[in-house]
Amino acid sequence: MDKLFKIRASAGNKILGRTGLTEIQEKKLNELSERKSSGGKPLTFNMEMELVDLLNKKANPGLPATCTTYLKQWYAGDTEDIYSKEMDKGNMVEPDLLDIAADKLGFGFAEKNTVRMETEYFTGTADIVLPNCIIDVKAPWNNKTFQDSAMLTEIDKDYEIQGRIYMHLYNKPEFILFYGLVDTPEEANYGTEVSFAHIPENERWIAYKIKRDVTIEQEIIARVIECRKWLADYDVKVKSRLGKVIEI
Numbered sequence: 614m615d616k617l618f619k620i621r622a623s624a625g626n627k628i629l630g631r632t633g634l635t636e637i638q639e640k641k642l643n644e645l646s647e648r649k650s651s652g653g654k655p656l657t658f659n660m661e662m663e664l665v666d667l668l669n670k671k672a673n674p675g676l677p678a679t680c681t682t683y684l685k686q687w688y689a690g691d692t693e694d695i696y697s698k699e700m701d702k703g704n705m706v707e708p709d710l711l712d713i714a715a716d717k718l719g720f721g722f723a724e725k726n727t728v729r730m731e732t733e734y735f736t737g738t739a740d741i742v743l744p745n746c747i748i749d750v751k752a753p754w755n756n757k758t759f760q761d762s763a764m765l766t767e768i769d770k771d772y773e774i775q776g777r778i779y780m781h782l783y784n785k786p787e788f789i790l791f792y793g794l795v796d797t798p799e800e801a802n803y804g805t806e807v808s809f810a811h812i813p814e815n816e817r818w819i820a821y822k823i824k825r826d827v828t829i830e831q832e833i834i835a836r837v838i839e840c841r842k843w844l845a846d847y848d849v850k851v852k853s854r855l856g857k858v859i860e861i
Contacts, residue, residue: 614844614845614848617841618684618687618837618840618841618844619731619732619733619734619735619736619837620734620735620736620778620833620837620840621735621736621737622735622736622737622738622739622774622775622778622779622782623737623771623775624683625735625771625774625775625777625778625833626770626771626773626774626775627679627680627683628676628680628683628684628836628837628840629677629680629774629833629836630677630679630680631677638667641663641667642664642667642668645660645663645664645667646664648660649664676839676840676843680836680840681843684840684843684844684847685847687844688844688847688848688851698754698801698802698803699754701800701801702752702754702797702798702801702802703751703752705798705800705801706752706795706796706798707725707740707750707752708725709795710750710752710791710793710795711723711724711725711740711741711750713793713795713818714741714748714750714789714791714793714818714820715741715748717791717793717818717820718748718789718791718820720743720748723741723743723748724741725740725741726738726739726740726741726742728742730782730783731782732781732782734833734834734837734838735778735781735782735833735837736782737775737778737779737782739779739782739783742783742785743785745785745786745787746785746786746787746788746789746822747776747779747780747783747785747787747788747789748788748789748790748791749772749775749776749779749788749789749790749791750791750792750793751772751790751791751792751793752792752793752794752795753792753793753794754797755797755807756794756809756812759792759794759817759819762792762819763792763819765821768790768821768823769790772790773823774833776788776790776823777823777825777826777829777830777833778830778833780825780830781825781830785825786824786825787822787823787824787825788822788823788824788825789820789821789822790820790821790822790823791818791819791820792818792819792820793817793818794809794812794817794818795809795817796808796809796810
């Protein structure tokens with residue numbers, strides 16, 4: 614392959630996930646195995662085939678379907694810009710939200726980071742880079758989605774992996790995910806502006822902080838390496854069929 618696979622921080626969680634059998638498949642494998650070894654009612658033909666298939670999948674675990682779907686898109690170069698009113702709002706209010714985050718978190722002032730970082734395995738551009746932490750800002754669409762963010766018992770997995778890759782890229786010990794409820798511009802809401810000024814300032818933001826974990830970073834790196842092997846094999850398979858008449 615001509616290009617080397619590296620995962621973008623914002624897409625990091627797309628290549629992760631459980632390999633091999635799912636919990637449901639593991640349970641089914643145990644049920645079929647126990648029935649076969651018990652000497653009781655024999656397995657039907659279809660059950661025998663299912664057992665063989667599950668044993669093969671367990672012995673030869675593959676990458677999750679979500680991961681291979683992403684890798685196929687990456688290989689094909691099929692990148693399309695996705696637009697939504699929520700994303701439009703996030704882009705429009707980001708400058709103000711960066712200032713709010715810096716102020717509420719006690720950093721006073723923070724500029725938008727424009728330095729893109731790249732290593733052997735990762736690429737990405739964090740929102741705010743400070744001496745001891747990375748800050749990423751999110752603008753919930755409305756008060757309900759903001760409250761949903763406030764009730765999280767753990768950081769959203771997509772954002773967690775994104776933050777961990779940022780900490781690796783910029784060599785920082787902490788990552789802060791900042792949610793700020795700011796007015797929705799009319800340009801992002803079909804001509805109607807929505808204001809949240811009636812809500813006290815201290816009730817319009819929440820932040821989550823996680824610390825760097827090199828062990829998790831190594832797990833992500835290991836998956837990137839697996840993805841490269843998968844892509845190399847996929848590349849050979851695809852090119853072996855192009856420009857030919859395939860009898861099926």
